Structure formats: C-alpha cells, structure tokens
Amino acid sequence: MSQDASTRRNAAATEFDRRDSSWWTDRIARTVVFAGGISAIVFIVGILLFIATQGLEFAATRLSWSEFFGSIAWRPNGHPAEYGALALIAGTASTTAIAMVIVVPLSIGAAIYIGEFARGKTREWLKILIELLAAIPSVVWGVIGLHVMGPLMTQAFGVPSGLNLLNAGIILGLMAAPIMTTIAEDALKAVPDTYREAAEALGATKWQVVFRVVLPHARPGLSAAVLLGVGRAFGETIAVLMASGHAINIPHSLFDPVRTLTATIAAELGETAEGDDHYQALFVLGMLLFVITFAINVTADSIVRGIRRKKA
C-alpha cells in the first residue's frame, strides 16, 4: 500500500508540470481578455491622437494661449478672428456644477430610499421608472428644456429668457439622475446584509444603520456614481445646446444664458472647412474636453484608491 502511495505521489509530481486541457483553456482565455483590455487602450490612444493632430498645427503656431484661456471673445468669423474660450469653459463648468447641486442629493436620496427603505412593489416600480428615465433620448430633454422649462421659467421668475444656466443645469441634472441613482444603489446593495444586521442588533435605527454603517462602506461606489454623473453632464451636448440659450457669456446669475464647450463644437463644426483655423480651433476645444475628463477620472480613481488604502 505504501508502494501505491509512492507511485501516486510520483504521478502527482509530474502532473504538476503537465499542460492539460484546462491549463490551455486558461492560457487562451487569458490571451483573449488581454486583447480586449489592450484594445480599450488602443482606441483611447487612437482618439487622442486624432483629436491632437487635427488641431496641432494651429495650436502650435497661430493660437494665442493667453487669449484662449484669458479672453471671453470667441469670434472665429471676426476680422481678425478671436479664439477666447474662457466663457465656454465657464459655461461648461457652471452648467455641470448646477446640475450636480441639483442631482447629487436627489440621486443619492433616491438610491438610499430604493435600497434601504422601500419594500416590495414600491421598490420594483421605482427602479423601473428610474431606468425608463435613462432611456429618454437627449434631444427630447432638449425639447423639454426649450418648450416646457423655458416658458415655465419666464413665467415663474419673470426673466427675459427662459433659456439659461438654471434651465440647462436642471435638464442636465435630470439626465444624469438615472445613471447616478442606479450606480449608487448598486453600491449600497454591495454592502453585506450581515453589516446591517450587526448594527441593527445593537439597537441602531434604520437611519443610523444607513448613516453610520452602510454609507461609509459604500463611499467608493457612491463617489464613482457621482463622478459618472459629472461625466454625463459634462459631455452632454444637444440638450444643453437647446436649453442653455447658447450665448457667449460669463454667467453672473442663474438666469444668464451660457454656452458650453460641447455645444460650440456641435454647432460650429459644420460651418468650417476641414483644416482651416476655425476647424482646428474646435479640435483644440475637443482636446481641452479630453484633458478635463482625464483629470476628473484620475482624481476619481485616486479618491477611490485612497479610501481603499485607508481601509486595508
């Protein structure tokens, strides 16, 4: 019997080096998913290169950077043409900021209600409704901004134009709400029930459980939800073009019309000839969008990482 055992052990020893079929499957699967991961990088680098080269010649030679970042005058068809993007940057920043002020409490609140308080049918219906909200095309949001919110706002506040910063912010906020709520709810759902039970057993109220146990644990996921919302609001084009008033302006009140980077590119690219200064200037705006998005993502990533490290 020990002879048996010894042969068995020798067999085992060679088995550890054999490339069996599951070893090969593992290898192949690894290669395939690696290719998938790499292709993401290839696409992003490709897009970056495309945007950069389209605007490069103009940006390197004729564009005045102090004008670009310092002036609010965006007159590509003027004589001489002026390319001041400050107002556009302010427009994008302010609409996104207003959108976030409106949507973050709404979405996180909705997620907490759905995830922690709502039960049974209410919960199912709410989830379906919120997901339906995500299916509304952005041009429909634009029409709502233009024909519903706009007139409503002129009546309610007595302002000359209903197409303004507040209108665009609200529309953007509502547009970002579904994705933010869904992701935030996923983050809450990922908190193990054993944590809730442990806290409840100590006599914590439902809200204390949410506030002291669930939210802290779900914080990285909630940050991710907020930042995805920022990305959604930031990059949105057509709805904001229709609701914002599209006037070059640094806003001083909620009721000033504004114009964003994305809307400018969408509205003007068709008027340009490929390769002329105006065309290239729009690609410089695109580059700027890319850089800002990249910065947001890197920040988000380091926040999430920082939280993880503290926990570990």
Next chain:
Amino acid sequence: MVTPGAHSAVESMLDVKGLTVRYGAHTALQDVTLQVRPNEIFGIIGPANAGKTSFLRALNRMSDFVSGMQIEGSVHLAGRDIANVRNVYALRRRIGVVFPLPVGLPLSIYDNVALAPRLRGVKSRAELDEIVERCLRRAALWDEVKDRLRNLGSLLSGGQQQRLTIARALSQDPDLLLLDEFSIAVDPVTTMRIEEVLKELRQEMTIVLVTNLVQQARRLADRTAFFLGSRCVEIADTEDLFTGTVKDQRTRDYVEGRYG
C-alpha cells in the same frame, strides 16, 4: 502503517525549509522548517497572529493571488518544489483546503460538492452522484440536506456551510488536506463525528490541522507544532506535548492554558 518499502518511509509528504511569509513590511511567519509525513495528521496550535493561517496559505501558493504576499524558503510537496511547478492549478487540485469562515459558493448544494470533480473532467451523472453522497456523508451533512440538494449552498446555516466546505474539499480527493479551524462554527456533537471521519481519512491522505482547540489537536494529531509570534517554537509527538515532556517552557504554558 509501517512500510516495507524503505524509500517511501523516509519520504516526506510535505517538506518545508526556512519558510518566511511577509505581507509588505509585516512578517507573518519567520523561518519555519518542518516535515509532514505521509498519512499523518499534523496539528498546528498557537494563539492568534502566530502565523498558522499564513503557513497554510503558502502551501498551496495562494500567494500568487494575494498582492504584497512574499514567500521565502522552500516547500516541497511529495518531493516536488512547489515554487516552480508549471501547472499551479494541478497542484491545487491535489490539495484540499477548508477555510475558517465557511464559504458556500452561490451554487446548489449538489453543485458545490460536484464542482471539483467536474473541474477535473468527471461528467458521468452516476459517478458525480456517488461522489457527492460520499463526501456529504463524510462531512456529516448528508442526512440534513439529502432531500434538498438543489437548494443554494450559500443559504445553509453557518455550521452547515462549514461542513459543506469540508465535503467540497474532500470531493477533490486530495493528497493533502489543510484544515483551518474547521470546527469554528460547528456544534460539538457534529465536530466529534467529523473528527472520527478525519481519523479514517488518514488512510487516504495527509492532513494538516490548524486549530485553536488544544484538545482537538490532542484527540487527532500524531504530531503537533506549536507556533508563537510568527515562529515555530516546537514540534513534538502530540502525546509528549500533553504529558509535559517538551523542551520549551512556552509550549507547556500554552498547552496548559496559561496564555494564548
């Protein structure tokens, strides 16, 4: 168990030399050297943070998946250095592990136990049925679950999940079984039943048993190592540990319950 073939009598199932385990700057296990003989139950006792679990994790190369976990020294399984095996999965298939917190996979009870056989290519329904029943019986779980094998394994109670993980480890038909505090969530009567099974399993496999229960080591282990402060203080025949014929005062103190 005395063997006629002299060469296998000296061979170790497990030969660990100078094993050190670090997690980043923290040293969890320092310079452990020991041999485990074929078909013995080798106990490891010691207080929390003594490096017992880190020792087990090094044996089936879990370090491959844990970032920051570094291994020094060598581990030979059945005479083979595990650091340079090409097919680490084949290695792990020969080693059964039961972790202290039961992890019932989100599969049916049946599929939990049939997973390892399926991974190694068993397809015949009859054969799978036979393996599942045998392993569940050995883990003292069969009578409780035989009528609901299709239910989710992750919905069993803590103690039942623990026995499910034992059944799962046995379904690998391993050469080496690593048990880490297997009885932590299991009631005393069931623990006794499993212990009886472990004694029988010694015929088929080698068992390394990490336990907080000094008396469990006494009941089961042929030899026992005492770990303290990330070092292996002493290895002795288990009976010697309890009859006081040990070299190190710290071992005596721990066994007699003076600290830990």
